[in-house]
Amino acid sequence: MKFSGTVFKYGNDINTDVIFPGRYLKVWEPAEMAKLAMEDLDKEFAKKVRKGDIIVAGKYFGCGSSREQAATCLKAAGVSVVIAESFARIFYRNAINLGLAIMVCPEIGSIAEAGDRLEVEPTTGEVKNLTNGKTAKAKVLPPFILEILGDGGLIPHLKKKMAKA
Amino acid sequence: MGKTMAEKILAKAAGVKEASPGDLLDVYPHVAMSHENAGLVSKSFKEIGTGKLYDPDRIVIIFDHRVPAETEKTAEGHKTVREFVKKHGIKNFFDINTGICHQVLPEQGFCRPGEVLVGTDSHTTTHGAFGVFSTGIGATEMAAVWATGKLWLMVPETIKVVVKGKFKPGVYSKDLILHLIGKLRADGADYKSIEFFGQAIDEMTIASRMVLTNLSMEAGAKSAMIPPDQKTVDYVKSVTNKPFEVIKPDPDAHYCQTVEIDLDQLTPQIACPHAVDNVKPLSELAGTVINQALIGSCTNGRLEDLEEGARQLKGRKVHPEVRMLVIPASWKVYRQALDKGLIAAYIDAGAVVLNPGCGPCLGAHQGLMAPGERCISSTNRNFQGRMGSTQSEVYLASPAAVVASAVAGMITLPEVK
Ligand code: SF4
Numbered sequence: 001m002k003f004s005g006t007v008f009k010y011g012n013d014i015n016t017d018v019i020f021p022g023r024y025l026k027v028w029e030p031a032e033m034a035k036l037a038m039e040d041l042d043k044e045f046a047k048k049v050r051k052g053d054i055i056v057a058g059k060y061f062g063c064g065s066s067r068e069q070a071a072t073c074l075k076a077a078g079v080s081v082v083i084a085e086s087f088a089r090i091f092y093r094n095a096i097n098l099g100l101a102i103m104v105c106p107e108i109g110s111i112a113e114a115g116d117r118l119e120v121e122p123t124t125g126e127v128k129n130l131t132n133g134k135t136a137k138a139k140v141l142p143p144f145i146l147e148i149l150g151d152g153g154l155i156p157h158l159k160k161k162m163a164k165a
Numbered sequence: 166m167g168k169t170m171a172e173k174i175l176a177k178a179a180g181v182k183e184a185s186p187g188d189l190l191d192v193y194p195h196v197a198m199s200h201e202n203a204g205l206v207s208k209s210f211k212e213i214g215t216g217k218l219y220d221p222d223r224i225v226i227i228f229d230h231r232v233p234a235e236t237e238k239t240a241e242g243h244k245t246v247r248e249f250v251k252k253h254g255i256k257n258f259f260d261i262n263t264g265i266c267h268q269v270l271p272e273q274g275f276c277r278p279g280e281v282l283v284g285t286d287s288h289t290t291t292h293g294a295f296g297v298f299s300t301g302i303g304a305t306e307m308a309a310v311w312a313t314g315k316l317w318l319m320v321p322e323t324i325k326v327v328v329k330g331k332f333k334p335g336v337y338s339k340d341l342i343l344h345l346i347g348k349l350r351a352d353g354a355d356y357k358s359i360e361f362f363g364q365a366i367d368e369m370t371i372a373s374r375m376v377l378t379n380l381s382m383e384a385g386a387k388s389a390m391i392p393p394d395q396k397t398v399d400y401v402k403s404v405t406n407k408p409f410e411v412i413k414p415d416p417d418a419h420y421c422q423t424v425e426i427d428l429d430q431l432t433p434q435i436a437c438p439h440a441v442d443n444v445k446p447l448s449e450l451a452g453t454v455i456n457q458a459l460i461g462s463c464t465n466g467r468l469e470d471l472e473e474g475a476r477q478l479k480g481r482k483v484h485p486e487v488r489m490l491v492i493p494a495s496w497k498v499y500r501q502a503l504d505k506g507l508i509a510a511y512i513d514a515g516a517v518v519l520n521p522g523c524g525p526c527l528g529a530h531q532g533l534m535a536p537g538e539r540c541i542s543s544t545n546r547n548f549q550g551r552m553g554s555t556q557s558e559v560y561l562a563s564p565a566a567v568v569a570s571a572v573a574g575m576i577t578l579p580e581v582k
Contacts, residue, residue: 013351013440017548022528026231026238028205040550060352063385064548065527066287066301068205089356089387090287094303142189144317154305155212158312162215 001122001150003080003101004130005052008045009114014057015064016091020073022065030076037073051078054120056112058084062091068098075100081120083108083127083138096145099153103127105138122146167415169323170390171358174298174412176320178281186322186421193315196275198225198284200266202304204242206285207249209308218253219314225257226250227269232261232522235530264495264521267291267379267463271371272497274405278393279412283310288463288545290386291379294371295401296393296411298358301382321358321387322421324349328363330428334581337473338373339465339543339563341365342380343434345426347444355385357421360414365428366391371400372467379464380545383441433578435541436561439549447566450576455560457540458483458571461492461519462526465543465564471502474568475510477579482515484574489516490532492524516571528552541570 018040020033027033038045055061055074061084062070071094074082081101085108095102101122108127112118116131123146125138141149151157168176168183176184178192199206203226210218218224226246234240243261250258263269267288270276278296283289285307292299302316310316326345346353359381366374374391381389391397392413401409433447460466460474471493483489491511493499499521502508508518517532525532526544533553534540540552540559547559562570565579 015548017546017551021550023533023550023553025527025529026236026242040555060355060385063351063355064287064546066285066303068202068303068305071303086352086355088352088385090301090303093306097303097305097309154309155209158213158309162213162312 003052003054003120004118005054005080006050007054007056007112007114007116007118008049009112010041010055010057012058013060013063014041016062016067016070017064019062019070020067025067025069030072033069033073034076037077046077049077049079052080053078054118055079055082056084056108057082058109059086061087063088066090068094071095071098071100081122083120085109096148097154099149101149103138105136107136111136166419167417169358169418169420170296170360170392170412170414171298171321171323171388174279174281175318177279177412184320186320188320189317190320191315192281192318194283194310195223195277195280196225196282197223197307197310198227198266198270198282198289199307200227200286201230201239201242201246202285203246205304206307206311207246209305210311213308213312215312218311221253221255222257224255224311225270225275226255227259227263227266228261229265230523230527231529232520262496264497265463265466265523268467268494268498271295272404272495274407277401277405277407277409278397279410283307283316288379288382290382290389291375291463293378293388293390294374295397296390298388298390300388319356321356323358323360324354325420325423326359326361327423327425328361328365328428329425331365332428333431335565335579336431336433337563337565338369338376340431340434341426341428342377343436343444343561344431345424346380346384346442347434348424349384351383351440351442352385354381356387359386359389361391367394370469371396372469376464383545433563433566435566435576436547438547438558438560441545441547441561447562447576447578450560451578453576454539455487455541455570455575456538457488457490457532457534458567459490459492459525459532459540459542459544460564460567461490461494462523462544463494464545466492466494466498468498468501470543470564471498471507472505474564475507477565477568478510478514478572481572483571487571487574488532489571490525491516491518493521495521525552541567541576543567
């Protein structure tokens with residue numbers, strides 16, 4: 001598992017209402033959800049994002065409503081990993097359960113700007129900015145969480161485990 | 166060293182002797198609640214492939230977010246869940262005619278002190294008012310709970326909130342919690358639990374306590390609890406025959422932070438757009454013209470809230486340029502409000518009384534706003550676009566302030582007699 005992509009950078013307290021607005025909660029298909037991602041924050045995001053791209057954010061990313069669609073729409077849009085100074089706990093759990101990698105990195109804001117190319121190694125926490133050469137260290141996720149992410153989320157993970165049992 | 170409520174309750178539910186902050190535990194929740202998103206849960210549950218629920222009697226499903234169905238798509242979603250409920254013999258199913266999940270759970274006896282309750286809704290913290298460790302989880306992990314009965318939880322650190330003094334007239338539990346959120350900020354309690362103490366808390370009604378735990382989520386809290394007392398026990402016994410064990414914090418429990426609030430200094434508060442922690446004394450906003458006023462929701466839609474609002478009306482009419490919406494939190498509350506003549510009072514004042522449900526609180530239907538419009542609301546969130554247009558504004562305040570403002574046509578301090 002190694003991620004590389006272009007940075008979309010946002011500030012502090014990005015809540016799930018702007019990541020995936022309540023008025024769209026009846027949309028279920030991931031491909032459709034991808035088109036609505038971040039609409040209330042950055043109308044350009046859904047148009048510009050490419051597979052593997054990386055969201056960089058400040059403190060408390062994903063606060064607010066527990067809607068999983070906030071993680072689903074980002075994953076469906078092609079985001080490989082969200083790196084933030086900190087996350088709201090329900091978003092953090094949802095992202096892991098849906099197989100969207102997230103990493104906590106307090107210095108991320110100072111090493112990455114929008115449009116930079118990043119390379120991220122989740123097993124070591126290594127973050128490298130290929131555009132300006134700067135590096136940072138993110139917190140390494142516990143092994144059981146890496147395992148869930150590696151399996152593509154909690155459901156495929158449980159499926160695998162239950163099949164073995 | 167002593168233990169907090171979160172530490173004690175989680176240790177018990179995980180079957181371990183002791184738990185400390187940071188421990189990862191496999192916990193077996195007693196109650197697992199979902200609303201319309203039970204549709205999403207059941208989809209993931211089917212994918213797991215076991216086909217068998219761990220224990221159907223722990224599952225509670227309550228329709229409230231889009232009731233009655235506002236689109237064909239929602240109608241289909243409701244239908245899928247109803248079929249799932251039938252097929253799997255889920256007894257604890259409450260259709261569109263019951264109320265908002267966070268009001269229905271206690272009313273139906275699912276909030277029992279000392280237990281663990283998880284819900285696929287962020288404001289599941291509400292049930293800590295009954296001494297329950299209750300927290301919001303995602304739909305996917307709820308599917309895992311349905312299938313395996315358990316989920317991993319990290320034992321949180323706990324913030325101690327000590328409330329001193331007495332409420333002044335016109336100041337309510339809503340003002341107290343808004344003030345606290347302003348102090349802690351939106352992420353001040355992220356990954357943490359909160360416990361509330363003080364004589365004012367002891368004297369509070371159950372309904373007012375629920376306002377505190379409901380809104381604690383807006384400071385990021387994983388759970389928020391009020392140590393159960395006789396009032397809690399009496400209430401719970403009045404709604405369920407199930408046995409429960411009251412768990413209180415140890416007197417020498419370790420808290421990561423202590424926050425003191427002096428009610429003698431507290432005035433009516435208001436949360437300004439577009440963040441719940443953007444809290445100011447309400448008097449600073451007085452005179453701001455509004456287009457809509459909403460009293461109700463899982464935050465402040467209980468009988469005492471509707472009564473307090475009606476007292477502000479005093480037979481006056483809602484301002485002609487304000488649309489006033491009233492949303493009782495449940496059918497039970499609705500019925501009691503009818504009996505007490507409150508519904509008549511609101512209708513006579515020109516308000517629109519909606520059926521119990523989430524309605525405009527999450528911007529789904531029933532009272533959305535146009536660009537440039539402003540609403541004062543007794544709900545719990547004012548994020549951008551929460552109640553319709555991203556160019557509209559939501560201000561959060563107590564039910565009394567909402568109704569006083571609806572009458573005046575502008576943000577106004579509640580009248581005190
Ligand atoms: S009333 Fe509002 S806050 Fe309460 S459960 Fe419904 S949407 Fe959530």
